[in-house]
Amino acid sequence: MNPTIKTIGEKHLIGMRGSMHHGQVDNIISLWKKFIPIKFKVTNTLNEELIALQDYKDFSNTKLAFDIWACAEVSDLNNIPEGLSGLTIPAGEYAVFVLKGMDAGALYREILSEWLPNSGYEVDSRPHFQVMGKKYINNSDKSEEDVYLPIKLKL
Template identity: 50%
Template sequence: MKVKIESVLEKKLIGIKSTMNHGEYKNIVALWQQFMPRKKEILSKLNEELFAIQVYDNFNAIEKPFEIWACVEVSNFDSIPEGMTSFIIPKSEYAIFLHKGMDASATYQKIMTEWLPASGYEIDNRPHFQVMGAKYKNASEDSEEDFYVPVLTKK
């Protein structure tokens, strides 16, 4: 499993958020169905990349609900469309993995059970996110996206 460890610069985002429990994948689909027709309303977007964000109170407490976001990166928060909100990913260190195909849970499983225990890192309590760029093809096994996992060096 190839990984890059990078210091990611602060990212300003605008989008729509929801809350879900683990395994409620229909909520993810519903969120993106709500967001995609409206993304053109965001005037300050930097590019066409899409960001899927997960914000956990405690990543290891899988019984607790967490926030999910569908959003785009923007240059500023001067004009936020009604029903959308802003979000900032702070500058910090991430492990970045290339995900291919549509089985995101299998990729996360490998990250958490294979890569993480042998890595010298631990999960930090910051947003996890995926960036879906030009090689992302919804519902295609040829799809590619980057998974960003917040990490800290183990103490």
């Protein structure tokens, strides 16, 4: 498990926001079913990729609800279509993992139990997100997406 460490600039996103607790996968599915039919309203996208985002109030507390987003990266937040919202991901450092298949939970367990304790990093408080590009195939074991884990050096 060798992630790529990337420093990204600020990213602007437009999409739909929901809320969930760990394990409530139906909330994610429902959010995407609402967003996909209206994503065409977002006219200033930077690419064809979709972004799934999680914004945790406290990543270490698995009992707390957190915000989830179904969205696309845009050039700016000047023209947000009705029914959608904007969000800016702050610049920062990320460990980027490739998820093959659809079991993000298994990947996160491996990251948190194996990679992170030996990495010299800790999870930062910025949003976590996944980029679903050309290799993403919904509900397929052949799918690939990039998983961005916000990190900072351990003190």
